Amino acid sequence: MIDLKKEINERIGMDTILGLARKKMVPVHRHSVWYYMGGMLLFLFFIQVVTGPLLLFYYKPSADAAYRSITEIMVKIPYGWLIRSVHHWASNLMIAIAFIHFFSTFLLKAYRRPRELTWLTGMAMFMVVLFLGYSGYTLPFDERSFFALNVGTDMPGTMPVVGQYVVGFLRGGEMVGPQTLNRFFALHVGILPLCLMAVLFVHVVLVQVHGMSVPLSVEKKTALKKEKAIAKPMFPHLLLHDLVNCLILFGVLVTLAVLIPSELGQEIDYLKPAPEGVKPDWFFLWVYQILKWMPTYLFSIEGEIAGIVGLMLVAGFITLVPFFNRKAQRNELSPFFTMVGVISLLAFLALTAVGYFL
């Protein structure tokens, strides 16, 4: 009889892979929970990669067919409602967990030397994921998509110099119209996922190369007690843990999809006024709230421009934080940056809540 295990091993070198896997250790301490976020994100990405193409079997990316095809997916195609809802909820959960991953990394200063590149790739992915969420929102081409498209593609216009070009690129014309849908479709199913996959690969490889970052506080404590840090092998211990996490996550995902299936709004009517209370998705509510509160003029600059430039500065600062935070680079505690993190976390939560409930 053929020894399948041996045959496969001979060809793909399972032993080498397993050998590498057994060398990989994951530190265990009170902040270990945050290590699980990455695995969950990976799992959700996998869900999206599966459900997305499934939807493509029936979705028709053209202005006059998109809405109808979504209706058919929801009503006629067996389990179409479920697949679409799972895709919808997985994107929401993905963004939510990405926020958690982002804040925990920021607060624990996991971007310290030598992990600056990991941080940068992470930030790039964060932006791509946000844009993926937004572009997916526009594809049903219903009323909400229409206003999301209008507002969303208008905003980059306030950027100095390049603004108008970005708007033109996104809209494919002066105004949002049938052609805009195809551009967003191309971005959503082609360009953005490919970018995400490429950067994701680098990110994951870097994480494997550097191993998990241990928070400074934990490092200090173990150093004080002069004991060796506890660590467990990634495989199979942590992997089984990840498996359990993902199973629960999957259950939650499907439960949400069944209890609150994703909606479909009215068909687009170019002449209808914007309905009451159009708001962006929850993950952009904080931006929306800041822009709403901006005075028309701030120090003689137009309020919207000031707001957007301000946001871009903040984003730039956060992206480059590994290079600003000198203390963390020298492996010293940096309470100032912890404060910045806590304040932005609170501000994010507060603004989102305000935007949601008011």
Next chain:
Amino acid sequence: MNYLKTVKPVMACGIFFLCFSVFKVPELLCQEPEDAMTIAVTEIKEEGYEPPAGLSLSDVENARKLTNKRIYGLAVLWLLILLVIFLVRIQARDDEKLYWKGYYSGTNKLE
């Protein structure tokens, strides 16, 4: 050098077939249609035939409604998930026990 010797004919074949396809296919596809190849017809509907009604927003709302079948399906899903988690936990605990005793379970070999 040996390598090139095998590759060259293969490449030559490839190029040959490429040319062949480029020149051959359009000829097949581009046959000029004669004029008036088609004839118009009217469909005769069978009695009692109704054109399928278009789907409306209320159909979508109906499709979104929670049904007993869906709750049942969800319950089964959770049951299976909990079962797998239970099984995984047993194995994980076993791994843990072995590990602290100094065995590594990943390769399935005791050492």
Next chain:
Amino acid sequence: MRLRESLLSRRKFFIGSVLGGLSMLVAYVLNPVVRFLFHREKIPLPGAVKVAMSDVEAIAPNSARYFEYGHLPGILLKTERGELRAFSAKCTHLDCTVQYEPESRKFYCACHKGYFDDKGVNIAGPPPSPLLSFGMERQEDGMIISYQGGRKSKG
């Protein structure tokens, strides 16, 4: 005789049960996905179609015209003696659309060089069975062509 020890190691049992449980879960989850993917659109064929008499008369003898039978391509042949015959234009080999060759009075399929005679019978090349022929009925103002009235040669 009873075995003293189990032939199955504890670890093998654990791994087996985990994999078993997991595959049950995967199968359960795959069910909706498969159902989703294998949905088939039902596009009914029309019960019959009608060709106006004036159009029929306009066809030259020994030539054929295509017509739409729902989404199925049909071909209406007028023989030299003025006899009318209607066939499905789908080749019985691999579903290409056939054409009429007036010179040889045959239906010709370009895909793999299949031939049918003017009665639709497969005579050369790979086609395994005759063309599906439609039922015809002459009315005052036109010809009624119907699928049901035809003889089924395939399927």
